[in-house]
Amino acid sequence: MKNYPDIKIDGFISIAGFVNANFKPNITIEEFGKITMTLIDDNFSTVVYGINGTINFRTFKPMSDEFRAFKIGEAALIAPEYRKSNFKSIDLADFFSTLSIPTLNIIGEKDALVPLEYNLYFANLAKNGEKIIYKNIGHSPPWEDTKSTTSDIARFASNI
Structure with a gap:
């Protein structure tokens, strides 16, 4: 626009x-930083662990298995170069x-x-x-x- x-x-x-x-998210900067740092790791299992951590903040109600799988799959497809890039807010x-x-x-x-x-x-x-x-x-x-x-x-x- x-x-x-x-x-x-x-x-x-x-x-x-x-x-x-x-x-500034509702979670502490330490929590947010710890989770987001896993997203730029070179080890894919660490990245998936980080993705799962960020997904825990997506809903207030218990998350369905389908939604969790969808969000993990969606996030896992993000290219490592993009996850590691510094974008300017x-x-x-x-x-x-x-x-x-x-x-x-x-x-x-x-x-x-x-x-x-x-x-x-x-x-x-x-x-x-x-x-x-x-x-x-x-x-x-x-x-x-x-x-x-x-x-x-x-x-x-x-x-x-």
Whole structure:
């Protein structure tokens, strides 16, 4: 959206918030660092252990075996070069606050990765924004409450 300002976009949906330049997860920096360091190891079994560790923070409700297998498989396919690359976080707040298109923010109240306060900060920047906070849901609303997420997205999309 920022790189192609002439493209027509009718609406924007954010699920589980933004990772931004000043992002701080709900878990301690030590926990987060210990887990993420395993993701750049050259030993694949260490990487899978790290992937499994990060997945534990994805949901508030117990995770199904299917979802765990899906996320481990998805993450394991990431090229080692990408996992080891240093990417620069950017500040999205200024850009997001300029959006006037309808915006839906779906937020998990119990998100261990993106704190509720952080999600609310971004949701409140939207000029034409709506926010829905799912009680007792973590970082993966589509998996933890598929029916509500699908219904809310369909309702939002049908109104734009």
